[in-house]
Amino acid sequence: MSARDEVLGRIRSALGAELPAVEVRRDYRTTDDRPLPELLDVLTDRLEDYRASVLRCAPDAVGATVAAALSSVPGDVVVAPGVPAAWRPDGAVEDDGRPAVDLTAFAATLTGVTVAVAETGTLVLDASPACGRRALSLLPDCLVCVVTADQVVGGVPEGLARLDPLRPLTMISGPSATSDIELQRVEGVHGPRTLLVVLVSD
Amino acid sequence: MTAVFLGIPTAPAGVGNLRGDRPFPDAARDALRDGQLRANLGHATTTIRGKRAGVVAEVPDWAELREAGRAIKAATMARLDEHLEELERQVTARGGTVHWARDAAEANRIVTELVQATGADEVVKVKSMATQEIGLNEALEAAGIAALETDLAELIVQLGDDKPSHILVPAIHKNRAEIREIFACTIPGVDPELTDDPRRLAMAAREHLRERFLRARVAVSGANFAVAETGTLAVVESEGNGRMCLTLPQTLITVMGIEKLVPTWRDLEVFLQLLPRSSTGERMNPYTSLWAGVTPGDGPQEFHLVLLDNGRTAVLADEVGREALHCIRCSACLNVCPVYERTGGHAYGSVYPGPIGAVLSPQLTGLSGGTAGNSASLPFASTLCGACYDVCPVAIDIPSILVHLRAEHVEAQERPGAEALAFRGLARAMSHPRLWRLAQRAAGLGRFLARGRPTLPAALPPPASAWTRTRDLPTPPRETFTQAWAREHSRASSRARPEHGA
Numbered sequence: 001m002s003a004r005d006e007v008l009g010r011i012r013s014a015l016g017a018e019l020p021a022v023e024v025r026r027d028y029r030t031t032d033d034r035p036l037p038e039l040l041d042v043l044t045d046r047l048e049d050y051r052a053s054v055l056r057c058a059p060d061a062v063g064a065t066v067a068a069a070l071s072s073v074p075g076d077v078v079v080a081p082g083v084p085a086a087w088r089p090d091g092a093v094e095d096d097g098r099p100a101v102d103l104t105a106f107a108a109t110l111t112g113v114t115v116a117v118a119e120t121g122t123l124v125l126d127a128s129p130a131c132g133r134r135a136l137s138l139l140p141d142c143l144v145c146v147v148t149a150d151q152v153v154g155g156v157p158e159g160l161a162r163l164d165p166l167r168p169l170t171m172i173s174g175p176s177a178t179s180d181i182e183l184q185r186v187e188g189v190h191g192p193r194t195l196l197v198v199l200v201s202d
Numbered sequence: 203m204t205a206v207f208l209g210i211p212t213a214p215a216g217v218g219n220l221r222g223d224r225p226f227p228d229a230a231r232d233a234l235r236d237g238q239l240r241a242n243l244g245h246a247t248t249t250i251r252g253k254r255a256g257v258v259a260e261v262p263d264w265a266e267l268r269e270a271g272r273a274i275k276a277a278t279m280a281r282l283d284e285h286l287e288e289l290e291r292q293v294t295a296r297g298g299t300v301h302w303a304r305d306a307a308e309a310n311r312i313v314t315e316l317v318q319a320t321g322a323d324e325v326v327k328v329k330s331m332a333t334q335e336i337g338l339n340e341a342l343e344a345a346g347i348a349a350l351e352t353d354l355a356e357l358i359v360q361l362g363d364d365k366p367s368h369i370l371v372p373a374i375h376k377n378r379a380e381i382r383e384i385f386a387c388t389i390p391g392v393d394p395e396l397t398d399d400p401r402r403l404a405m406a407a408r409e410h411l412r413e414r415f416l417r418a419r420v421a422v423s424g425a426n427f428a429v430a431e432t433g434t435l436a437v438v439e440s441e442g443n444g445r446m447c448l449t450l451p452q453t454l455i456t457v458m459g460i461e462k463l464v465p466t467w468r469d470l471e472v473f474l475q476l477l478p479r480s481s482t483g484e485r486m487n488p489y490t491s492l493w494a495g496v497t498p499g500d501g502p503q504e505f506h507l508v509l510l511d512n513g514r515t516a517v518l519a520d521e522v523g524r525e526a527l528h529c530i531r532c533s534a535c536l537n538v539c540p541v542y543e544r545t546g547g548h549a550y551g552s553v554y555p556g557p558i559g560a561v562l563s564p565q566l567t568g569l570s571g572g573t574a575g576n577s578a579s580l581p582f583a584s585t586l587c588g589a590c591y592d593v594c595p596v597a598i599d600i601p602s603i604l605v606h607l608r609a610e611h612v613e614a615q616e617r618p619g620a621e622a623l624a625f626r627g628l629a630r631a632m633s634h635p636r637l638w639r640l641a642q643r644a645a646g647l648g649r650f651l652a653r654g655r656p657t658l659p660a661a662l663p664p665p666a667s668a669w670t671r672t673r674d675l676p677t678p679p680r681e682t683f684t685q686a687w688a689r690e691h692s693r694a695s696s697r698a699r700p701e702h703g704a
Binding site for chain 2: 002003004006007008010011012013014015019020021022023024025026027028029030046049050097100101104117119120121122127133134135138155156157160161165166167168169170171172173174175176177178179180181182183184185186188189190191192
């Protein structure tokens with residue numbers, strides 16, 4: 001008998017003939033009716049709590065805000081292929097699909113996001129053209145994400161509902177961190193040590 | 203129904219890290235003598251308890267999330283075979299390969315052969331309880347393959363040639379000064395000026411591992427969740443070492459216990475709220491990676507999923523004990539347990555320590571039999587205070603399972619022990635009023651020994667000394683409850699019915 005058949009057989013005999021129907025009640029919050037300005041404030045608060053920097057700006061000021069944010073970062077900037085031209089700082093290089101490890105040559109990455117969850121301060125990247133492949137938001141030491149107001153939802157259930165589970169997804173809540181030494185959180189381990197979020201609203 | 207009756211095998215002995223070589227009380231006694239260990243544990247668990255309580259309190263629907271988490275897990279277990287088959291279909295349809303392993307030895311063999319097929323002699327690892335459980339690193343090493351742990355705490359344990367002592371933070375028993383010493387002695391070319399500042403230590407780990415991540419061709423991970431309906435796997439982490447392993451190598455091998463799956467994508471909305479707040483006390487952990495099979499041009503182009511039984515189906519066969527399979531490995535129960543806080547994780551002898559370990563480990567290995575090592579002692583490693591149940595994000599009733607396993611252990615004994623004999627005598631006395639009164643009167647003699655103190659000096663002769671050595675025996679009262687009742691009752695009735703008075 002194959003291991004597959006044997007394990008499945010063990011499960012069936014463990015469960016026995018009577019299979020109880022278990023009802024799953026979803027009485028928890030699945031929507032958030034707070035007005036958008038409030039959600040943007042919550043998102044900002046949560047991101048800053050994790051030591052991310054949040055820069056808020058109007059839609060026509062994204063490029064200038066990104067450029068100002070990156071002015072203090074020495075080195076080259078790589079952008080995801082789907083990032084709008086108006087957001088890109090001068091001299092930024094578009095990701096050309098080079099071997100992932102070569103992305104370490106860049107000091108900073110600029111991407112968009114798919115959705116942002118206010119309550120947990122979470123940005124989700126889904127490997128779409130605006131977000132780029134996963135290595136792009138991982139290897140350079142500084143990550144700049146542009147979040148537009150329409151991408152912001154209240155809680156985790158609303159966030160997941162907007163995602164495609166078949167895409168490679170990365171949820172990012174603050175810069176890389178660890179709690180492994182005496183259970184105290186310190187920021188900055190293997191992922192980007194700096195996270196800058198440009199939050200765009202009218 | 204018991205696992206033994208059904209003939210479902212438990213985790214085999216001689217491979218993996220589920221069994222200790224000494225009973226819990228013996229190992230605990232040594233741990234309690236280590237003052238540094240107790241100080242480190244007390245500090246760390248106090249910190250994390252406060253953080254967890256804070257972020258749980260700010261979620262108004264925590265109770266509803268917890269109930270949904272419990273129900274989803276129960277529903278998953280009730281149709282585990284169907285969900286696993288669906289997961290296999292979905293992972294396969296997206297370019298992954300699914301392997302099934304009856305036990306630790308088979309899983310180790312599968313992974314070793316997969317690594318050998320790539321020609322690599324080194325793998326990078328994401329922290330994973332399943333691979334700790336089966337002793338994968340040792341198996342790979344025996345085949346000449348170096349397994350490099352990349353989680354900071356796992357790295358500390360590996361460099362220190364130590365054993366993990368906590369589910370979430372395997373190096374919780376070490377403080378910053380001890381970690382600095384380990385790094386200074388074991389990391390080649392480490393900055394001699396390295397201090398014990400946690401930030402500096404984290405930087406040292408970053409430098410040490412950076413190069414290894416970039417050249418790695420094979421990664422081995424566990425999984426926090428797998429979604430049956432989509433074939434999506436999830437790894438929840440903080441440092442980014444997980445992302446490195448899941449993104450950069452050409453080949454990814456994920457080892458997952460068969461109980462880790464959830465039926466639907468939507469179910470993750472519950473667990474991604476419950477897990478981070480319960481484990482690290484954060485609203486959300488820094489990084490969660492989700493992937494389904496292989497994505498051309500992004501991440502590993504070869505993906506293997508190894509589904510591990512290793513005693514889980516035996517646990518499933520126990521209608522009370524199977525709830526232990528609902529565990530999402532948050533470790534909140536460890537952090538609140540008064541026993542764990544004092545003994546630490548090593549005393550449990552298993553990679554699963556603390557309250558959840560005390561119910562999971564002995565069920566995976568089986569309680570009885572000479573090969574069980576310390577398993578039979580684990581259900582007794584608890585005061586049954588219930589703090590673990592209160593904090594469990596999926597409401598596993600750990601105290602009830604502990605009591606259930608204790609009963610199973612007692613019933614499995616061929617000859618009754620001293621404790622069983624004592625309770626048998628007590629049961630007889632309590633079911634015979636005259637005998638009971640006689641026993642009470644005899645116990646009253648203890649008042650002479652106490653000489654006015656509230657407890658008796660710990661002085662009962664063997665074998666009763668085994669009980670009194672660690673427990674205070676209260677001084678018997680001047681008057682027992684039944685005596686008081688009789689006195690009060692006769693006085694009350696004499697007031698109520700004066701015609702019967704003297």
